[in-house]
Amino acid sequence: MGGLNTALTVASCALSAQEAAIETVNNNIANATTPGYSREIVDLSSAGSTDNGTGVAIGDGVELDGVTSVRDQLLSLRIQQQTSEQSAVAAQSNALAPVQTYFSGTSGTIGSDLSTFFSSLSALSANPSSTAARQTAIGNAQNLVQQFHATSSGLTSVQTGLDTQIAGDVTTINSLTSRIASLNSQVAAATAQGQDGGSYLDQRSALEQQLAGLTGIAITTTAAGDTVTTSNGSPLVEANESFALSAAKQGSGLLQISDSNGRDITASLTGGDLGGLLQVRDQAIPSFLSQIDSLANGFASAFNSAQASGYDLTGAPGSALFSIPATVSGSAASIGLISADGSALAVSSDGSANSNGNLTTLTGVQNSPLAGGLSPTGSFAALVDSVGNAVSEAATQSTAIQASLTQLTNQQSAVSGVSIDEESSNLIRYQQAYQAAAEVVSTIQSLFSTTINMVSGA
Amino acid sequence: MRVSPNLEPDVLAGMQQSQADLQKALQEVSTGQRVNVPGDDPAASAAMVQNLAESNNNDQYTENASSALGQVQTADSVLTSVVSLLTQAVSLGTEGASSTTTAADRQTIATQIQGILGSVVSEANTSYAGAPLFAGTVDTPTAFTGSPTSGYTYQGNSESNQVQVGDSLQVQVSVPGNVLFTNASGNVLGSLSQLAAALNSGSVAGVGTATSAVTSAIHFISSQHAVFGNSINQLNTQESFLSQEKITLSSEATNLIGVDTATAAENLAQAENQNSAVLAAAAKVLPTSLLDYLK
Structure with a gap:
């Protein structure tokens, strides 16, 4: 049971991480033409790993570290x-x-x-x-x-x-x-x-x-x-x-x-x-x-x-x-x-x-x-x-x-400017990741059902 | 490497630049000038200040030269008339000195000589543009006053004017009346009076002396032709130099600030092409987006 619960936690973390990423994309697109706006990126990292008792360490999913603006102080x-x-x-x-x-x-x-x-x-x-x-x-x-x-x-x-x-x-x-x-x-x-x-x-x-x-x-x-x-x-x-x-x-x-x-x-x-x-x-x-x-x-x-x-x-x-x-x-x-x-x-x-x-x-x-x-x-x-x-x-x-x-403004724009194309492709990536994480949740749910049915049927 | 996702600033800068070029090319064609304000070409604008001053002076020198030429030619023709009057006087004097001429005839000849004297003085009183030609630099109605009988008084001075016809070229345009008509080496008025007096007194020897005095006056006046002839030559030469200089100055001005039509037209065509290329490129790149293909 511990394994399935852990898996569910990992999946819901993934959902919220992708959600945050989609929100960031959303904000970037909303500010695509705002003067002085620096694009933001979502900082994700993998969340270590835990031994599930079998001596094999399995990853604990994704961690949302925060959202940071991309800017170059020297260029500014x-x-x-x-x-x-x-x-x-x-x-x-x-x-x-x-x-x-x-x-x-x-x-x-x-x-x-x-x-x-x-x-x-x-x-x-x-x-x-x-x-x-x-x-x-x-x-x-x-x-x-x-x-x-x-x-x-x-x-x-x-x-x-x-x-x-x-x-x-x-x-x-x-x-x-x-x-x-x-x-x-x-x-x-x-x-x-x-x-x-x-x-x-x-x-x-x-x-x-x-x-x-x-x-x-x-x-x-x-x-x-x-x-x-x-x-x-x-x-x-x-x-x-x-x-x-x-x-x-x-x-x-x-x-x-x-x-x-x-x-x-x-x-x-x-x-x-x-x-x-x-x-x-x-x-x-x-x-x-x-x-x-x-x-x-x-x-x-x-x-x-x-x-x-x-x-x-x-x-x-x-x-x-x-x-x-x-x-x-x-x-x-x-x-x-x-x-x-x-x-x-x-x-x-x-x-x-x-x-x-x-x-x-x-x-x-x-x-x-x-x-x-x-x-x-x-x-x-x-x-x-x-x-x-x-x-x-x-x-x-x-x-x-x-x-x-x-030239400098172009350089700055290359670093900090919002690219609609980039955000669009990111959006697709995060959307797919979100869909996959949701799929994982539904799979775990059906595993739970299988297990429960197995117990009640005995 | 990430590239700048915003093409607008570049496109905009390109459009502004090509529009500015187009405007400049158009201005060159419509004004025919490359330099319209000092900022367009400081050195050429500064040189134009000198060019303008020189060409204004050149125009004025040309006017001065033509006016001076008129004055000198009038003076020269006065000398010609005086010489012919004096020649008449010499032949009358020769007649008066002849032993066959009667005293009464001499009186008549004396009257004729006085008439000639009057004509010479009236020639000497010629004025040009309202000012007497032979009164030196004095502004007086007539250079000589008096009558053949009472004698003549010179109203002018011994100065002479030179007219400026170049930055450093001045041409002599007058000879004072006292130098021309009462000169010690050929006294026109004096010799004529002397001749009239000798004829009146009936002295044959006196008439002879006076006639030869008139002859030397003829030589003197003829020699003065050279002064005016020299001025006429100088003025003619200067006039053709000035007209040549005018062309040089105006072509210098064109070189400095003008633009030749062919180059201007070519620049305009080039600017037009450049402008439409920039606009076409802008129309091509600005609407492209990944979103067009995500359907």
Whole structure:
């Protein structure tokens, strides 16, 4: 009798083990498209063996050890890092796109207006006293001044525009960190009960990846959960506590980001969308602005000194045509035209109205090196080059990182992704095993009947 | 080894990439340009800034050259007229110096010489585009004022203008009136006045001297033809250089940012093929599942 009872126990264990396996398959299929879900596998092991009294050891059936998620921590970490980098360059590329418009095309740029101004000056060569020609040249000088203003204010407004996105990023970061903190405590509770905590881990990992897309982060796993810090070490999450970042407008009119201790960490945040936006706002655009300022300042000074070596239409010594501030910084925004009267152009070299002797000095400014070693046209060309390079580098990097990110995601998916085909075939396997175990139970039952009938019949 | 069960991300990435390529190819065909923003090709965009500046200047130099050419040619034709007027004066002077000519005839000839003087001065007062050609750089209505009897005063200065027709090429377009018409080595106005005065006074010797002074003025003016002729040559040469340069600059611009139609069309066709291949592949692989066969 002992033998049959043992056999029945083994069979019912098998039934529940296959049932658990089918439930796991069911859960996997249900979450086949859930972002961040790692497939689960059922851990079965054979349950030792017992001597049934005949000196032969027979196996005790199957044991259900538990259900575990299949994931690769290292891959997740690398995906987080790559996501940070990818988001940063993608943000740069998007943020720089509107900047490009000030530097492209054959009209409506500082370069084209400079060129038009100088060629209209050159027209005075054949006709130095022509009021119309002088007025055209002064009009073009006015256009150039306005283009300096427009480009400078355009770049500044791109900067302030980025602040809207930066504020949005900070809000999202804070909401993500508070959810990560609450998941930390759920994971800790599950682990304390000896469970895998799989779905919490998956959710937390998905949130961490989102967070990595917003800013560069570093994660340390402890018993109390993941400790998350920004790339510069400011705490974001520790155990079940989250630390909010704050963004506030500064004197410059731009947002400053502070950590929970009120420390300014704007300059040290790198990676992620936020890092990319800050890079464009605080480094790329200011560098373009300063190049435009140097160009405006250098050009205006050079032209003013060329004016000084000649005489205007009235025979008076040439006076400065452009007004610029004392410092180079802000020159493009505040460069001005002192006289809108064409007669102010100091074309004459001898004080006579029909002389054009000083014109070559004026037009010579176009191709003479400024303080930076480049001519006005050359300076603008260099600026176009640096804007173009910033954009194309961001785009190239974005493509490259995207490719490696796709590969990593594929790798992760190979490890953790749910394959419907695999689950379907597992389902068939577990179904057959369940059916077989049920068959065993029914066989044992008929053996019991046979035995009982045998006893009662005697 | 387990492979990734999710084909969607790869398929999606492939579709996006081929769509982006298709868009770029389409843009190239429709704009005829390979570079539309600096990010497309930073170096070419920077070079285009220089190219644009140079071609704008080139256009202006071409206009300057044609305007300067008009001015120089007008000045040159003035010299031709003056020479022919002076030649008339010389023959009248020769007649006046003859011993057979009567005093009354000399008076008549003197009046004719004064008429010639007036014509020469009116030639010297020629203006071009509203400005006197022979007043140096002074903006005055006429280069010489006065009358044949009272004498003439030069209103200009001794400066001359050069017109810019290249980055470093300037061509002389004017010679001041005092250099041309009252020059010590061939004083046009002075010799004519002298001749008229000698004829009036009836001095045969004086008329002879004055006539030879007019002759040397002819030689001087003829020699000045060379100055303008030289400028005309320079301007003609520069004009053909500038038109050649214009072609060079525009072909440079095409090389920098343009795309030739054949290549653009080929790129577009290729992008279209690529795109439909990606879509066809997606349609093929996405619906396959084991479940299709478990029936």
